[in-house]
Amino acid sequence: MSVNQRQVAMVMDLNKCIGCQTCTVACKTLWTRNEGQEHMLFNTVNTAPGAGTPRNFEQMGGGFRNGKAQSGQLPTMADWGEKFELNFDEVFYGGESDMPLNAKTGEPDWSANWDEDVGAGEYPNSYYFYLPRICNHCTHPACMAACPRKAIEKREEDGVVLINEDRCRGYQFCAEACPYKKIYFNEQKGVSQKCIFCFPRLDEGVANACARQCPGRVRFVGYLDDEEGPIHKLVYKYKVALPLHPEYETGPNVFYVPPLSPEMIDDQGNPTGQDRIPLSYLESLFGDGVKEALDLLKSERAITQTGGESELMDLLISRKWQDLFGPFSKHPRDAERLRITDAADPIKMFDPQLATTAVEEETQIVRLIDPANS
């Protein structure tokens, strides 16, 4: 296993995620628009509790136990949910105002985020929150360990985990072994594909598209070892940012600030002082550190509510948007142009045809710019 010098990481503050899927769309628009990628969402946002994407991925095995590789299951296309088109044209422009919004092809019974806002619990104490997920660019990537072709690499300079499509043979052992089920298969190219942590943007000092586009300011991006940066402080100093399913033993480098909840209310409508989201559920996701994290968030919040100062609250509020991105705060417009024609680069993420046209028209910067040009 390669030893990387530094590790980039992401912290997602679940208290701020509004489930708008802007991140999902930003990523989809930037990276998975080609043929063979229709079903791919490198970034997903699911309602929790829920089945997740792919459906019931938490029951599909993989990862490690006591350091030993665990057998995993390959998600089927039905688990991901096939792409379908909605009848927007008929509904909005067809002159039939009471026509329901429906899939044009067949009747899908599952897709990413199918169980949106279902959640759990009984009225009036029902609850849910949103859980955005990308590849965790793990410290011990189960995907990389499983590949018989050594087609998966962890970049030395920043620990980003990438699939080398020149070496990949489409065997999909990686997709079985990843306990987060974050690897898709491109039938068209016969290779596995997954989140690349927007590395061509990082290389130019620009933060990930999902992070820049997020209207909730949910996502921090930076180096884990940057002691002055928000990531290091949230993960190590305050320990309020926790990895998802640490029991899979892959060492995820995406961390979550667990969600605080409103108090439960009793039959009379009076608050009971108990959190609505069961601690046991949050611990099943983020491990043992949840209680301490939530307690600290509550006590720090109380400090600011009475006029006091809290570095933690300031960090989480992130009044200055740019502070979320540390060394990656450049606007894509100001970044150097991407060297998309560099033949030495083994990572083929651009449709060569698209790339050529782009170069000819001198618009190759387009892939660096956030879709909405923010």
Added chain:
Amino acid sequence: MQVQSIKQLDPWRDPKADLWRGVEVESVPLMATPLPMQPTEYIREKWKEKPYGQTPSVDVQVVRDEREIAFHLSWFSGSKHGKDAAAIALPVKGNPILVMMGSRTDPIHFLHWRNDGKPVRSTFSEGIGSTRPGAEVLPGAEAHWSDGRWRLVITRALGRDAEVAPLIPGQPTKVGFAIWNGANDERAGLKAFSIDWKELHL
């Protein structure tokens, strides 16, 4: 294994062609690549209690004309699956160990067919996990499945080159075979292979 010399290879490309009936058949026994040789712990763990590489044998016939060679492979597969596959191994030089997929000094040249409608792949291997695209050897394949059996003809140009296994009339060499059962999810090292090389008399 004797290569029968023929005039013109074209009619032999069809695996169903009656011509093949007159050619000597050698049944090559196969065995599963041993579990300890699977290259990653993940694969060994996942397949430790799951049988693979159970195809017992492959029937082989070989003919050649002046320019090309044709291998006729026939094996029992039960069902027909998009990931059913077969490969022919030929030593490039030295004395490579088949089950090790060759080595740096003694590489192996493979011709891979898979039931996915894509062309035969020529690959060059210097050991397990090192396989990379091989030289252009004008490979071709036609396959036919009926009554639970695959019949497959793989062709290749005769001759030699730096990374091409030599196939020269009058010069004996060796050949090996591998079969993947797609319905059993077999791929990569999860396969049945001919335990050792067979002499190939051109």
